[in-house]
Amino acid sequence: MPRKSKCPCRHPNCPALIEVGQLYCPEHLPLHPEVQRPSAESRGYGYKWRKVSKAYLRKHPLCVKCLQEGHFVTATVVDHIVPHRGKPELMWNENNYQALCKPCHDRKTLTKDISPEYTY
Ligand SMILES: [Zn+2]
Ligand SMILES: [Zn+2]
Numbered sequence: 362m363p364r365k366s367k368c369p370c371r372h373p374n375c376p377a378l379i380e381v382g383q384l385y386c387p388e389h390l391p392l393h394p395e396v397q398r399p400s401a402e403s404r405g406y407g408y409k410w411r412k413v414s415k416a417y418l419r420k421h422p423l424c425v426k427c428l429q430e431g432h433f434v435t436a437t438v439v440d441h442i443v444p445h446r447g448k449p450e451l452m453w454n455e456n457n458y459q460a461l462c463k464p465c466h467d468r469k470t471l472t473k474d475i476s477p478e479y480t481y
Pocket of ligand 2: 424425426427428434461462463464465466
Protein backbone atom coordinates (compact mmCIF):
# COMPACT_ATOMS: atom_id res chain seq x y z
CA MET A 362 0.00 0.00 0.00
CA PRO A 363 1.40 3.42 -0.89
CA ARG A 364 1.74 5.51 2.22
CA LYS A 365 0.98 9.18 2.17
CA SER A 366 4.19 10.61 0.76
CA LYS A 367 6.44 12.77 2.87
CA CYS A 368 9.20 15.12 1.95
CA PRO A 369 12.25 16.15 3.89
CA CYS A 370 12.47 19.34 5.91
CA ARG A 371 14.22 21.99 3.87
CA HIS A 372 16.33 23.13 6.73
CA PRO A 373 19.95 22.21 5.91
CA ASN A 374 20.89 18.78 7.27
CA CYS A 375 17.54 18.20 8.96
CA PRO A 376 16.49 14.56 8.54
CA ALA A 377 12.87 15.08 9.55
CA LEU A 378 10.15 14.03 7.12
CA ILE A 379 7.12 16.25 6.87
CA GLU A 380 3.83 16.33 5.00
CA VAL A 381 4.02 17.31 1.35
CA GLY A 382 3.16 20.97 1.00
CA GLN A 383 4.99 21.98 4.13
CA LEU A 384 8.45 23.41 4.01
CA TYR A 385 9.90 22.79 7.44
CA CYS A 386 9.46 20.43 10.34
CA PRO A 387 7.76 21.89 13.43
CA GLU A 388 11.13 22.31 15.03
CA HIS A 389 12.51 24.47 12.26
CA LEU A 390 9.36 26.26 11.19
CA PRO A 391 9.79 29.01 13.81
CA LEU A 392 13.20 29.76 12.33
CA HIS A 393 11.61 30.61 9.00
CA PRO A 394 8.96 33.23 9.66
CA GLU A 395 8.89 34.12 5.96
CA VAL A 396 7.01 30.91 5.13
CA GLN A 397 4.45 31.41 7.84
CA ARG A 398 1.36 33.34 6.93
CA PRO A 399 1.40 36.84 8.41
CA SER A 400 0.09 36.70 11.93
CA ALA A 401 -2.19 39.67 11.27
CA GLU A 402 -4.15 37.31 9.08
CA SER A 403 -4.70 34.82 11.84
CA ARG A 404 -5.96 37.60 14.06
CA GLY A 405 -8.65 38.11 11.41
CA TYR A 406 -7.67 41.73 11.13
CA GLY A 407 -5.07 42.26 8.46
CA TYR A 408 -6.63 41.05 5.27
CA LYS A 409 -10.09 42.42 5.86
CA TRP A 410 -8.75 45.72 7.12
CA ARG A 411 -6.50 46.16 4.10
CA LYS A 412 -9.50 45.69 1.85
CA VAL A 413 -11.77 47.98 3.83
CA SER A 414 -9.20 50.74 4.20
CA LYS A 415 -8.27 50.62 0.53
CA ALA A 416 -11.89 50.99 -0.47
CA TYR A 417 -12.30 53.84 2.00
CA LEU A 418 -9.27 55.70 0.64
CA ARG A 419 -10.63 55.35 -2.85
CA LYS A 420 -13.77 57.17 -1.73
CA HIS A 421 -11.87 59.63 0.48
CA PRO A 422 -8.57 60.24 -1.27
CA LEU A 423 -7.60 63.41 0.60
CA CYS A 424 -6.33 63.90 4.14
CA VAL A 425 -9.19 65.49 6.09
CA LYS A 426 -6.91 67.30 8.53
CA CYS A 427 -4.87 68.91 5.76
CA LEU A 428 -8.08 69.68 3.90
CA GLN A 429 -9.30 71.65 6.92
CA GLU A 430 -6.24 73.83 6.52
CA GLY A 431 -6.80 74.19 2.81
CA HIS A 432 -4.11 71.75 1.70
CA PHE A 433 -4.82 68.98 -0.75
CA VAL A 434 -2.75 66.05 0.46
CA THR A 435 -3.24 62.47 -0.60
CA ALA A 436 -4.38 60.34 2.32
CA THR A 437 -2.59 57.06 2.84
CA VAL A 438 -3.92 55.97 6.21
CA VAL A 439 -7.43 55.23 7.42
CA ASP A 440 -7.62 56.32 11.02
CA HIS A 441 -10.22 55.43 13.62
CA ILE A 442 -11.61 58.63 15.08
CA VAL A 443 -12.51 56.76 18.24
CA PRO A 444 -9.83 54.13 18.94
CA HIS A 445 -11.48 50.77 18.40
CA ARG A 446 -9.43 48.84 20.97
CA GLY A 447 -10.56 45.64 19.30
CA LYS A 448 -14.26 46.48 19.39
CA PRO A 449 -15.73 45.39 16.06
CA GLU A 450 -18.53 47.96 16.15
CA LEU A 451 -15.90 50.71 16.16
CA MET A 452 -13.41 48.85 14.05
CA TRP A 453 -15.70 48.27 11.08
CA ASN A 454 -17.86 51.38 11.29
CA GLU A 455 -17.16 53.71 8.38
CA ASN A 456 -18.55 56.63 10.35
CA ASN A 457 -15.62 56.17 12.67
CA TYR A 458 -13.05 56.47 9.91
CA GLN A 459 -11.10 59.43 8.67
CA ALA A 460 -8.63 59.54 5.84
CA LEU A 461 -5.27 60.93 6.91
CA CYS A 462 -1.87 61.43 5.39
CA LYS A 463 1.01 59.76 7.16
CA PRO A 464 2.31 62.89 8.98
CA CYS A 465 -1.17 63.72 10.30
CA HIS A 466 -1.73 60.15 11.40
CA ASP A 467 1.60 60.00 13.18
CA ARG A 468 0.86 63.26 14.94
CA LYS A 469 -2.47 61.90 16.11
CA THR A 470 -1.01 58.59 17.22
CA LEU A 471 1.69 60.44 19.10
CA THR A 472 -0.80 62.43 21.15
CA LYS A 473 -3.00 59.36 21.61
CA ASP A 474 -0.13 57.29 22.96
CA ILE A 475 0.15 59.57 25.94
CA SER A 476 -3.16 58.18 27.09
CA PRO A 477 -2.22 54.98 28.96
CA GLU A 478 -5.20 52.93 27.83
CA TYR A 479 -4.37 53.30 24.14
CA THR A 480 -2.10 50.34 23.83
CA TYR A 481 -2.95 49.00 20.39
ZN1 LIG B 1 13.75 20.50 10.24
ZN1 LIG C 1 -2.58 65.48 6.56
